[in-house]
Amino acid sequence: MSYVLAVPEMFTASATDLERLGSALSAANLAAALPTTRVLRAGADEVSAAVASLFSGHARTYQALSAQVSTFHNQFTQALSSAGGSYAGAEAAAASPMQDLLNAVNAPTQALFGRPLIGDGTAGTASNPNGGAGGLLYGNGGHGWDSTTAGVAGGRGGDAGLVGAGGAGGTGGASAAGGSGGHGGVLYGNGGNGGSGGAGLTSPTTSINGGNGGNGGAAGLLGNGGSGGAGGAGRLDVPTASAGAGGNGGHGGAAGLLQGTAGIGGQGGAGGDNGILIGGSGGSGGNGGAAGLFGDGAAGGAGGAAGNGNTGALSGFGGTGGHGGAGGTGGILYGHGGAGGSGGTGGAGGTFLGSGGTGGVGGNGGSAGLIGDGGTGGASGQGGAATSGSGIGGAGGTGGSGGAGGMLSGNGGTGGAGSAGGKASGNTGTGGVGGAGGTGGVAGMLYGNGGAGGIGGTGGAAPGNTGVGGGGGVGGAGGDARMIGAGGTGGAGGAAGDAVNSGQSATGGSGGNGGTGGLLYGNGGNGGGGGKGAINVGAGGNGGNGGDARQIGNGGNGGTGGSGAPGGVGGSGGQLFGTPGAPG
Structure with a gap:
């Protein structure tokens, strides 16, 4: 028995291309017919007449053959187009009974558990924001609803069943959190990514923070954890005492127990600028996801940069940079801890009076499991500059601590570097203190070196007199x-x-x-x-x-x-x- 694979859309496209080619050839033949079938004699002698008659005869023969080829071309194009229609009709005819069969198979589990046996979950909507669960045997979770309404969170992604990927979390509305990603299939499938938090709500009287990012979904036995969603930025240019803070990043999802990569933490949102007194703080980065039995923990998310102090008011202090997220734990049997996320930069001070903000603390490195090295601590954020003549530069943040080595063996992680203090400005300004370095991680219980x-x-430098x-x-x-x-x-x-x-x-x-x-x-x-x-x-x-x-x-x-x-x-x-x- 032979099997045929056919794509009706390709039949239709090929027929259209052939029809276009035939039209071009017919036009070319028509343009060449008159000058080639009526060749003028070069002279009045018999030889010239014979030559002209010979070439004209060849041209008429060519035109006759071209007409036959054109007829065959039209017939072939029509047959190809009809074949595509036949295949499309056959597919449609076969799809209906197959769909009826699938509906019959899914009906009992849909009635008992509210989810199909086979099939993808439905996408979230405004009235029902969470994505639907995938089929019990096979199917991906539905995507969470992306909120467009201020203050309303994004929908959670649907979970998969036995095999399938978790749905992604929806984006949060203004100042609202993103939805968490759905869990991957119990046997196989990746966790869904967390949705991003919404940016701070526009308001003429209050400062509004950005929304937090959603957490990534965890995998089952085999699969990757979902990444955490990014935090939303704090509201900019709000005429209140403190500008809005950035939202925190979501945590990464855990990797599959047997195999897979853990999800990274989401980045913290940036703080808002131009608060009358203080710029908005940056959001913290999300923690990295943990590994399963084997594998490395995921890196923590970076902290968000802080907002600057008001550039037009008499005073204004830069906000504090967001903290980096902690690295994920290494594999239970073997694997290294994840690196900590870097801290966010402190905001610059106001133009006339005010100091720069402190840089964010680096995230701690993740610990190893039984065997493995601890993760490196995250570098801290740099202190914000002091832009006024007598301001103080912000202190650099402290580096994250290195993660611990494995319980049996493994080296401790290296501590994160402290960052530079903010630079002073004007004649009487003071530079910021540099950040302290992070502590090295302790070694494994039986064997290993300390970090x-x-x-x-x-x-920070001070250029003034x-x-x-x-x-x-x-x-x-x-x-x-x-x-x-x-x-x-x-x-x-x-x-x-x-x-x-x-x-x-x-x-x-x-x-x-x-x-x-x-x-x-x-x-x-x-x-x-x-x-x-x-x-x-x-x-x-x-x-x-x-x-x-x-x-x-x-x-x-x-x-x-x-x-x-x-x-x-x-x-x-x-x-x-x-x-x-x-x-x-």
């Missing part, structure tokens, strides 16, 4: 080892911000202390170096102390002091065997 501490952020530079951020401490492994290195301190003209500068940041070595064996971590002082007069930061060894191992060396500052103390050697660390 390195994050570096401190640079202090009597301005003061910002101090450097402190380096993060190194993570401790547990049974066997070395302690993590302390993070370097950040450099102080330069006061270019006044010579009034703060000190560099101190280096972080090294982590402790393992209980049975392992060296202590080295201390971080101190940050250098500002040009000409600034004092450097102290070096961090070296970490101690415990039973067997050498102590960590102390960190070098910055710009003449004292170095750190070396760590002690192991009680059974080992030498102390050198001072910085």
Whole structure:
């Protein structure tokens, strides 16, 4: 038995193309008929007459053959078009009984459980915003309703049954939350993505926050988790004390238990600008989704940037940057923790009076499960600039802590870097303090090294005649080892911000202390170096102390002091065997 695969639409398109080609050929033949069938004689002699008659005869023969070809072409085009119609009719005739059969199969489960056995869930509507559930055996969840009404949340995506993808969450209306994504199929299928939160509602009298993003749907046994929805932006240019804050990002969905990728956290929404007193804060990023038995946790979402202070009023402070989301947990048996999301930038201060906003804190790295490394902490957000003559730059945010290594083995995650303080402006402004580095993650229970501490952020510069530079951020401490492994290195301190003209500068940041070595064996971590002082007069930061060894191992060396500052103390050697660390 032979099988034929036919697409009626392709038959129709081919017939149309052939008809267009035949029309073009007929037009060309008609244009050539008169000059070729009536060739004029070159002269009055018999030879010229014979040549002209010969060519004219050939042309008439060609025209006769062309007419026969045109007839065949028309017949073939008509047959092709008719075949397409026949196939379309056959499909329509076959579809009706198949649909009747499917309806009969779905009727019992629809009556008992309110969902079909096979088929996709219905999309959400204004009157029923949540997407319908997919078929119990097979079918995707319906898409949640995208809200167009202020203050009304988007619909939740429908869940799949045994096999199928979860529906995506709907977008929230103004200032309203997005809908969560539906769960993927129990056996196979991806979770739906969370819907985005709506932007802040337009209002002449109040500041309105952005809506939160919806959470991503989780997968079942096999499949990827859905991504978290982004938070909506806070309302801009609202003449109230504080502009609207950005919405928080949604959390990512968990990966399938046996296989799949976890969903990333949604980004936080930006804060609104031009509050009379304070710019809107950025929204926090969503947490990354967790892995299943195997795989890495997903990254956390970035925090939203903060809004700026009012540029036209007498005062105005920049908003605080949003916090980064935490990284997801690594696989239960094996997998690394997800990286933390970065913090949002602090908002700039007002034009005439006011300070920059603080940068957002970086998200913590995710922990590993049984075996694996902890996730890296997220970098923090930079402090907002001070645009007024006497304002203070915003402090840089603190870096996120590194995630813990696996319960059996694994290295701790590196701490996130602290960000720079905001730059000052005018003659008397002060630069912002640099952000502290994040702490390194602790190592796995049996084996692994502690994570390195994050570096401190640079202090903000002050270009004015009597301005003061910002101090450097402190380096993060190194993570401790547990049974066997070395302690993590302390993070370097950040450099102080330069006061270019006044010579009034703060000190560099101190280096972080090294982590402790393992209980049975392992060296202590080295201390971080101190940050250098500002040009000409600034004092450097102290070096961090070296970490101690415990039973067997050498102590960590102390960190070098910055710009003449004292170095750190070396760590002690192991009680059974080992030498102390050198001072910085």
